[in-house]
Amino acid sequence: MQTVELKHAYRLLNHGPTVLVGSAHAGKTNVMAAAWAMPLDFDTPKIAVVVDKATLTRELIDASGVLSINVPTVALKDQVMAAGGMSGKDHPDKLARCKISTQAAAHTGVPLVHGCIAQLECRVLPATTHVAGPHDLILAEVIAAWADERVFTAGRWHFENAPPELRSLHHVAGGHFYAIGEPVSALPVANA
């Protein structure tokens, strides 16, 4: 994984991938799947993600004030499905059951998920809970970001040059995903 310049961090989520949300507090670590995540600002980079109040992830984020957003791949499809379908409240050994491994980020200790093509270390924005909270929405600042240089170089994704199992996943419904597909380039805009 290579460090991504913070001004390019939004591009890791710009194409709308399904993500894994990492959280940790007081010796507990969890990872859940989330299809509802997006960039919120460029620079300082910020993100928005929906995390249900009933989840262990939400408890850990609310307690720690930090989270990670990770972009999983086709190779991780079964882990993503398992992480989305199993609660860390019911299963304290959820990560082992899901075959998900993590390492703690240096600054905040949030778990970064192995095998993902992007990892964003994030801190929850203060004073956003009274409106965002009722909608289960978490707004956070990106404080560090990394990407797999086989698919993200020079500040953007290049999936077409890499093995297909490194493509991002985009959840449709009930365990059915699409992989991100082929490049499409638009005409430049004549803006005169």
Add this chain to the structure above:
Amino acid sequence: MQTVELKHAYRLLNHGPTVLVGSAHAGKTNVMAAAWAMPLDFDTPKIAVVVDKATLTRELIDASGVLSINVPTVALKDQVMAAGGMSGKDHPDKLARCKISTQAAAHTGVPLVHGCIAQLECRVLPATTHVAGPHDLILAEVIAAWADERVFTAGRWHFENAPPELRSLHHVAGGHFYAIGEPVSALPVANA
């Protein structure tokens, strides 16, 4: 276009497509491109979208309280690029320049964009502006939704059975998109 049941409306955005945001007020109509949009709730369905305060679209949404979210296709790539690169403030004839045509939705009058594979008619949620607003975030309820039955049937996308120009677009950077790709199915979760 066929009506989509409101309980399935979130699925139109679940896989993270770039969208076109439609707005209208007092005789002005605009359409802009936005990569930062996502579902916010299932049922009642809600969405979140980032719309910069400096845009005409934001002025029209703030004045009317309504907006549309439309999912464009590979066939519309140049229109999406143009709608993202040209301001309706600078060009009152933006829609004609962008070769975008719309029709007014029955209930609210918001413009629905022709040629899109999904259209969501939305009403801004009250009392969300004081936190969401500073982050250029609009939270809205979906009050009606439609999809192209060539690619969305039985409550979910089926791109693999349709012409490739009907695939959704996912913006990377600077006019470079990926089309949504091939289906990937995960193993069911053993949740015992």
